[in-house]
Amino acid sequence: MHAHEAGWAHAQGARGPSWLQVPEDTNALVQHLWSSTAHKNDDGALVVGGVDLRDLVAEHGSAAYVLDEADFRARARAFRDAFSDQAGWDVYYAGKAFLCTTVARWIVEEGLCLDVCSNGELSVAIRAGVDPARIGYHGNNKTVPELARALDLGVGRIVVDSFHEIERLAALVEQTGKRARVMVRVTAGVEAHTHEFIATAHEDQKFGFSITSGDAFEAVRRVLAAPGLELLGLHSHIGSQIFDSAGFEVAARRVLALHARIISELGVEPPEMDLGGGFGIAYTTQDDPSTPERLAAEMLAIVARECSDLGIAAPRLSIEPGRAIAGPSTCTVYEVGTVKEVALDGGARRTYVSVDGGMSDNIRTALYDADYSATLASRRSDAPPLLARVVGRHCESGDIVVKDEFLPADIAPGDLVAVPGTGAYCRSMSSNYNHALRPPVIAVRDGVARIIVRRETEDDLLATDMGAVQ
Template sequence: MYLHGTSKINAEGHLEIGGVDVADLAKEYGTPLYIVDEALVRQRANEYVSAFEASGLKFQVAYASKAFSVMAMCAIAEQEGLSLDVVSDGELYTALQAGFPAGRIHFHGNNKTPDEINMALDANIGCFVVDNFVELHMLNALAADKGKKVKILFRITPGVEAHTHEYISTGQQDSKFGFDLGNGAAKQAIEEALKLSNIEILGVHSHIGSQIFEVDGFRMAVDKVAAFAVQIREELGHTFQVINLGGGFGIRYVEGDTPLPVAQYVAAITDAIISNFSAANFPLPEIWVEPGRSIVGDAGTTLYTVGTMKEIPGVRKYIAVDGGMMDNPRPALYQSRYEAILANRANEANAETVTIAGKACESGDKLIIDLELPKAETGDLLAVFCTGAYNYAMASNYNRFRRPAVVFVKDGQSDLVVQRESLENIVGNDVIPARLRKSLAK
């Protein structure tokens, strides 16, 4: 049994996170319940900051809020010295409502609307990551209307893809994101932007993949981005101040996952930057990265209550829980794998192989296939690990289920940071037109 962060099995044989027995959390807050190990979140954030400080380079570590965006998380990011990456007006609004400094917010996205851009301009955010030519000219025009000059990075596709243990150099032109290096679009974007009076080019942004367990892909991306920076300086006379290498740093979900220590990822990036730019007699740029999953992923645990069971002799035994694809769509979408235990009987020996089914009206609503557990009983608590990223963030009201509450735990204390949705919340935005109400009244 692999336990993350402050998680441990206490004297009662219960899972404990942040010094709090999860059985007590279930009684107080109900299930399904997202539990976040605050100390582990802060530890992960500090690992990035400390590693970059050791490099001696200027840097920003921007938390990718798409992984898990709530106001309490924005507060932690600010306290740990992180910047923030947002991709929508909702994420931007969450950050601003939390009091996050606007100057440390970076706005991503391949289809920013005029309303979103104006909202960000009015907030005086620190940087836009420009994704296409339409956005570039729209941003310039909207900034001109407000008498502002905005700082931007250009998102480029460097021709490197990396996922888990593999990386590949490829044309990578078939992507909805960014300006391609290979076909000249990236250079053309720089040329056009240099002519725009309300745009200040800080540099470029590159993102090569997700769940990356090696460093060669990052090194290769730095090689290509550095060569592009040199080309732009020589041919257009513009020097990049910032190189953003994106995110994608992996975490351990299940046995066999082998992510590297944060310091190893950072050292590979910073060493490659220093080597490439020094060799070209180029001023060392400020380095930005955007970890999301690797800060919150393994700090999250989802707690469910076991409900019904169904055994198909010689085929499979299903154990159903009170959540499912509504609070964690990743297994259905990506066949993502997770580990789990009976949180109230954590010391008992495994006795059967089961499939954990959700309660959504979908045959594909299976959270974990072939999980070894003690013989489960109705009312037991199932804890699914590493659900801090892209679980709450991707949760839905499918079947009109209510989205779960979120609690932070630390030093024996639990704090509610997102209330469980109520039935009133479910219908809160519904409207029945008067012509339909007439028929209902009959």
Template sequence: MHLRGTQRINAAGELEIGGISAVALAQKFGTPLYVVDEALFRENCRRYREAFGPDNRVVYAGKALLCTAICRLVEEEGLYLDVSSGGELYTALAAGFPPGRIYFHGNNKAPDEIRQGLEAGVGRFVVDNLYELTLLDRLAGDAGRRQEILLRLTPGIEAHTHQYIRTGQIDSKFGLPIATGQALAGIRQALESPNLKLVGLHCHIGSQIFDLEPFREAARVMLGFAGEVREATGWVIEELDLGGGLGIYYVSGDDPPAIEAYAAAILETVREAVRERGLPLPRVVVEPGRSIAGPAGITLYTVGGVKEIPGVRLYVMVDGGMNDNIRPALYQARYEAALANRMREEPATPVTVAGKCCESGDILIHNVHLPYPVPGDILAVPATGAYNYAMSMNYNRLPRPAMVLVGDGRAEVIVARESFADLTRNDRIPERLWK
């Protein structure tokens, strides 16, 4: 297993995170357990902020991992925050996050969500389509507010990643395509909207991307379009938001660029592009989520049954599964793993880690090499900080795991473990069914 952040192997041969044994964490808080390495989360935030400099903005993508404590970390590290639903916005506001530092995303914002954002005073709405432009203009007028917006475009960039997490191509539910003329129509409508102020353009080409060239090309296309818009309308771009998408290490063979290399590539390309087109230098905005939260997270499980089918496969059953990590089933995502209580033992055999949900597809990891597991072992799966808790669910009426923040020998619960009572809290039985 690739160790990162504060992860190390202690004298007892156990995995340690933030100065605490993973075995001790499992014993105290139970499993499955999401663990967040506070020092690594903060370090990733700082590296982004320093790499892009004070004249640009780093906006943490809340969809990757969001709870009130995470919002506090993001604010303390000087980042902005993007939200993509009323629930994410509510979480940010409950944490006291400054609304003026919030970017509100979403391809189908409901009227109530838009009102919620307007009443809170969010700094930017990232408008996804012409319907939203009309709706936001009307609701902003009702609220007596002139709202600053970015217009989300699709630049036609095909990023090399899973088809479900590509978003920059023309055929996407997100944004207004440049190539079809719809983006320019959106610009004109925004400029004619009395209650909206268009300050910039947004795009996002996909997620878990290792190649820097698509990011460079997205910047070139967006600024080329900005030059055409200036000629057609006189509007001059102030803010260029290139979204997120930088990949992280999950398994051997993954070779993601450093945050600093990513920033340098984007900033250099933007400077070149505006110089070629005679545009003023816009503020550059990026929206990292996975590359901040992903490496900082690790999930702990307890091994239960071990089932060997001679000549076929060795199944290792754990007390979680697709309910706390849907990504392998959804994206064919791959992970490494280790036995946190036996870190110094050499891997002996390939195993398939199976979850406890009643689905044949509930397989967390295929063919990972481990020491021969036995019931009671603690399985650690790294790089699970992004999109694991965020996508968790109650399939089979399994309670969602707790999450703890660890650092400097301290472990604190930031999301409580759900109870069985939580599962029925919103259930209702009509009176007639009691008879």
């Protein structure tokens, strides 16, 4: 069943998406969608990390990303404990989900490594004091200066993604006399059950070397033939927002078969392998994510079984959770500006709740057709539930934050609305569309709120506009 392009109200017989149920109490939180400390107080206001969001907005304004530090750290520790302590795997936090110097320090303090995929992310890591040996560097088009900087800093592993990159890196190590520890990114031909644009292991896409075509084996051969390049192993990533280990099982089988072929035909046993990340989180009640413990047990069993069948020793494994750590730890709080009821075809009506943010601080709804939830965050309401659409303030009809959600029917200008699950990719992919100013990231813990990324100002906005320089 496909949704009508104009929305649920235009589809015959539709009353909102089938998974969205009318709540018994619009004041109640669906707890597993929120960070661990989030709850409603007696006034019905949302409290995160011991901070009443009414007080946070009064001091810092809205829109604002509210990051639950205790929750973030606990999720990082859960992956460390499940994969590193129990399974002996390395855990790299995928910085692309959300990265700032404070978060980078948290990651190190909780015993994780860090994965970056740009020179800017590398700069944040170095500014935060992350040991370069604990950094992995991704990217499908790393430039010569970027590779040279990674070599100079002593980055722990560089994930090569093309024959051109192998040539660039080989030339650099020859010129500098340094060594580069390299992983070869491969595409295993597995398409995760996710949105087309975030499924990254099928053949027709920009990342990695195809196992099927033989490019992956040739890439390994070229790395081994290049003096100064040290082959760590193979790297595979099958996509994002994945809820079970079935896709990893197929990918592991194909990647380990290539690993075994390298041993038998090239006489080299790569010491490591990375199976990527992409572990899903709950954005709405339709999502049922796994736990780090269950993922670790299932993935360890998969690797052990495949290695046994191939008659090879298991390499040292690593994974790269990002969304699964950062995503649920953060909510975005907005202030309602207008509420508008619109008549639709067939007598249906839709209520638009406009907030002081939108696609500039959360592009995922427009980009991926992503679903989000929301709650009234500033007061208790006795009004019945109203199916509404939470939208932004930008000049785009696709500027939607939450496509469909039941909010109290008395929702009004001045109310606060909070959206959970916005810690991954929302701030990272934010923009200045319509010359909007990016919101701050405010960490909350034990009743204290502190700014870890400040709100942009008009001075920031005009700083790069050379015509505005006085």
